[in-house]
Amino acid sequence: MRKFDTKVQYLKYKVLREVARHAWDDTLLDSIFEIPKTIVPGNTPTMRCCVYKERAILGDRVKLAMGGDKSNPNVIEVIETACDECPMGGYEVTNACRGCLAHRCEDVCRFGALTFDENHVAHIDKTKCKECGACSRVCPYTAIISRKRPCENACKVKAITMNEDLSARIDNSKCIECGACVYQCPFGAITDKSYILDVIDIIKKSKTENFKVFAVVAPSISSQFTYARLGQVVKGLKELGFHTVVEAALGADMVAFAESKELAEKGFLTSSCCPAFVSYIEKTFPDMKQFVSHNLSPMAAIAKYIKEHEAPCRVVFIGPCTAKKAEVQKKEVSRYVDAAMTFEELQALFDSKDIDIMTLGEDVLDNASYFGRIFARSGGLSDAVCQGLKEHGITDFEYKPFACDGIEACRTALFKKSKNMLDANFIEGMACVGGCIGGAGCLTHGEKNKAEVDKYGKEAYEKTISDAIALLK
Amino acid sequence: MKITVCIGSSCHIKGSRQVVEQLQTLIREYGLGDKVELAGTFCMGKCDQGVCVTIDDTFFSVAPDDAKEFFVENVLSKVAR
Numbered sequence: 001m002r003k004f005d006t007k008v009q010y011l012k013y014k015v016l017r018e019v020a021r022h023a024w025d026d027t028l029l030d031s032i033f034e035i036p037k038t039i040v041p042g043n044t045p046t047m048r049c050c051v052y053k054e055r056a057i058l059g060d061r062v063k064l065a066m067g068g069d070k071s072n073p074n075v076i077e078v079i080e081t082a083c084d085e086c087p088m089g090g091y092e093v094t095n096a097c098r099g100c101l102a103h104r105c106e107d108v109c110r111f112g113a114l115t116f117d118e119n120h121v122a123h124i125d126k127t128k129c130k131e132c133g134a135c136s137r138v139c140p141y142t143a144i145i146s147r148k149r150p151c152e153n154a155c156k157v158k159a160i161t162m163n164e165d166l167s168a169r170i171d172n173s174k175c176i177e178c179g180a181c182v183y184q185c186p187f188g189a190i191t192d193k194s195y196i197l198d199v200i201d202i203i204k205k206s207k208t209e210n211f212k213v214f215a216v217v218a219p220s221i222s223s224q225f226t227y228a229r230l231g232q233v234v235k236g237l238k239e240l241g242f243h244t245v246v247e248a249a250l251g252a253d254m255v256a257f258a259e260s261k262e263l264a265e266k267g268f269l270t271s272s273c274c275p276a277f278v279s280y281i282e283k284t285f286p287d288m289k290q291f292v293s294h295n296l297s298p299m300a301a302i303a304k305y306i307k308e309h310e311a312p313c314r315v316v317f318i319g320p321c322t323a324k325k326a327e328v329q330k331k332e333v334s335r336y337v338d339a340a341m342t343f344e345e346l347q348a349l350f351d352s353k354d355i356d357i358m359t360l361g362e363d364v365l366d367n368a369s370y371f372g373r374i375f376a377r378s379g380g381l382s383d384a385v386c387q388g389l390k391e392h393g394i395t396d397f398e399y400k401p402f403a404c405d406g407i408e409a410c411r412t413a414l415f416k417k418s419k420n421m422l423d424a425n426f427i428e429g430m431a432c433v434g435g436c437i438g439g440a441g442c443l444t445h446g447e448k449n450k451a452e453v454d455k456y457g458k459e460a461y462e463k464t465i466s467d468a469i470a471l472l473k
Numbered sequence: 474m475k476i477t478v479c480i481g482s483s484c485h486i487k488g489s490r491q492v493v494e495q496l497q498t499l500i501r502e503y504g505l506g507d508k509v510e511l512a513g514t515f516c517m518g519k520c521d522q523g524v525c526v527t528i529d530d531t532f533f534s535v536a537p538d539d540a541k542e543f544f545v546e547n548v549l550s551k552v553a554r
Contacts, residue, residue, distance in 0.1 A: 214515065234482075244481055244516035310514060363520075366482045461486045471480040471490050471513055 003227065003347060005444050008188035011047075013348050014039050015058060016194060019065040020352030023200045028066075035062050057082045061191065068193035074172045075193050075325040076182060082189035085166035089147045090131050093122045096143035105135035105144060154184035156407035157280065174283060178276035178407070178431040179322030179440025192322040192440070196349060198339040202314045203241040211312035212243035216302055216337075218319030219249040219368070219376040220436040222456030223449035224343045230456075231362030237318075237346075238363065239355050248319065249368030251302030252375040252384065253468040255295050260388025262293060264397040268425045269293045270414075271381055275327035276431030277410055285414045296333070298375060299324060303336035305472055314338040318346050320439025323431065342441025366461050369468035373457040377450045378405035378435035380457075381428045384465065391466045401426040406433040474509050474552060477527045481516035484523035488537035489513075492524050495540040499548075508552050 004010045018035045022028040036058035040051050048054045060079045063069075068077050099120030106114040106122070113128035114135060122144070124135070136144040151168050152160045159174035160181060168190065170181075181190045206213045215237045225233045234245045255273065263269045272278055272293040281288050296304060303315040317324055317340040328337040341349075350357060371387050374380030382401035389399055402424035404413045410429045416422035432438035437449040462468040478484075478493050493513065500509050517525040522534040528547055535543045 243518075246481075246515055306515065309512070364482045364486060366486050367480075367515075462490070467490065471485070471493055 003443055004344075006186075008186065009344060009443070011039075011188060012061065012191060013344060013351075015061040016065050016196060016345055016348035017352045019062060019194075020196055020200060020349055023197055024204075024352060028197075032062060032066075033059070053081070061188075064191050065194045066197055067195060072172075074170060074175055075177050075322060075329075076170060076175060076179060077191060077193060078168050078170060079189050079191060080163075080165075080167045082187055083167040084187045084189065085162075086149045087147045088149045088152065088162065090126070091124055091129060091133065091136055091144055091146050093124060094143050094145055096141050097121050097139075098141055098143070100140070102140070104138040104140070108134045108138045110134070150184045150186055151181040151190055154180040156180070156411070157284065176276040176279040176283065176407075176431060177323040177326045180407075180432070182322060183440040192325060192342070194341070194345055195325065195339045196341055196345050199316050199341055199349070202316065202338060206241065206243075206314065211314060212310060213241065214303075214306050214310070214313055214315045215242040215245045216248050216251070216299060216306070216315055216317045217245055217365070218299070218317070218321070218436060219247065219252070219373045219453065219456065220320045220439065220442065220449075221318070221343065222373070222376065223437050223446070223452040224320070224443050225347075225357065226444065226452075228357045229362055231364055232357040232360045234363040234365045235360040236350050236355050236357040239360065240349060240353060242316070243313070245363075245365055246302060246306065247365060247367040247372070248298045248302055248317065249372035249375060250468060250472075251296075251298035251300070251305075251372070252381075253368050253372035253465045254301045254305070254472070255298050256371055256375075256381070256384035256388040257391070257465050257469055258388075259293050259295050260385045260394070261392055262295065263385060263399075263426055264389065264392070264394045266291075270427040271429055273297050273375065273381060274323070274430045274432075274436075275321070276323035276407075277429035279323065279326070280407060280410060280429075280431065281414065284411070285418060288414055288418060296336075297327065298372070299327070299340075300333045300336050303333075307336050316341065318343065320432075320436050320442040322440050342439075343443050344441050347443055367468070368460060369462040369465050370457040370460045371465050372468060373460055374453060376436045376453045378430050379403045379428070380435065380453070381430075382426065385426060385428075387465055391464060399426065400424045401428060403428040403430075405430045405435050405438070407431050474548070475512060475529055476509060476548065477512045477514050477517075479515070479517050479523060479525035480513040481520070483516075483520035484525055487523045489524045491537035492526065492535055492540045495537070496544060496548075499541065499544045503549065505548075505552055509548060 022031045036055035040054045045051050111128045113125045115123050159171045163169045237245050270291050299317045315337050324340040328340045371384035382403045404410045526533045526535045
């Protein structure tokens, strides 16, 4: 049974699970300093130079599991003690260089950065190198490698630099909280803050203060918890104390219906579903901000409906996304969604209560249409807006969608559009490669995820957006 | 009078949309729009008895095929009085 992609995720999970366990029992304050020892017992280090460093880092992880540094508005934080201060020298020639005759590296370099010593071995002049990577690509011995930090490499908005002590630093003015660095750092030194304590608190209070707690789950859940059935996950959520589970995809149906109309009226829009994409536009293409759809995200749209019809209640969003944790703090969203957490954190919550979902019966989850459900993968939103136009009977609008996933693709599309070089009137932007199924808060990422989402979409009881949202009127 | 129909997952696949749509039509046909309020809710906690419907605080289990009968017996008769 494989629950996580990496051991970093597993470690993070163990911390979350222990913190949650004590939070349920109201023993957290007494045991905060014991948790690192519970996870790393004995004297033999398994991850770092010594158990004391391991425990010191775990102490920082416990802090992040409890919400992290309150003075830092970013939901993504660097654990400085955990940062391995990886080399970041850029392109370097390794000892695999055989001092050949061809010197393809020299020929391809447009900046004259390659020189050769008396043994004909290549050297890169750092004052001339522009980090284009051309030499690396042509070397027949793959002797030239890029020593770029994985976090920096993952961060396509270039928000990661380093401190004087060489640890990683996040520039909050550039960071869009997508979580790419969180997933990519091999030392787990960058982590998303967790709000599971808020979730536990909400669930506990619901019993004494008599309100319902709704779990709104993202459609990418269909590619998660693959060791069990989706119905068992739903059952597990109810066991945790949620009143019921509602698909965020129903909010996606609402959004697709409203957004298609908005698009026909305005003539050009960029999508507003992905909070990291919206944040990217605000920070990097401020002139395009006016074109961002005015619709709430699917999460916020369905949460708004729930809040307006089910009072008194609280809403917790569960998804693949770290940026959602920032979105729920926004003024226009915080009144609808009380907390956001990831699939990773949900796994920790299940296990903190010793809920083995594989042993549970199956509940059902069916609120949305096919179109709402496929929002979880790149291109789904564009298809849904197309369907929305059809269902509105709008025929005099020529729809030209452009779906981009991954920030690099988003940047290209936005740049082209800003220069009037993109023949599209709807830009669907998803910060993660593949769409939400590539989110940093997923337990696992795999080739089959897109197919899983499509399969889940096809299983929806309602076949059209109008039918799915008919119940909400 | 307030009729609440469960639109949660379990009732949804048992046909709550069909129940809601029939009730909407019937309320319109009989011109009861100002007397009867129709609302939805996600889950009443009695999933095995769905489609779950309440009239004020009284619980009913209504299958899509029985929606009209339910309306005549429990809504029309009481509102008409």
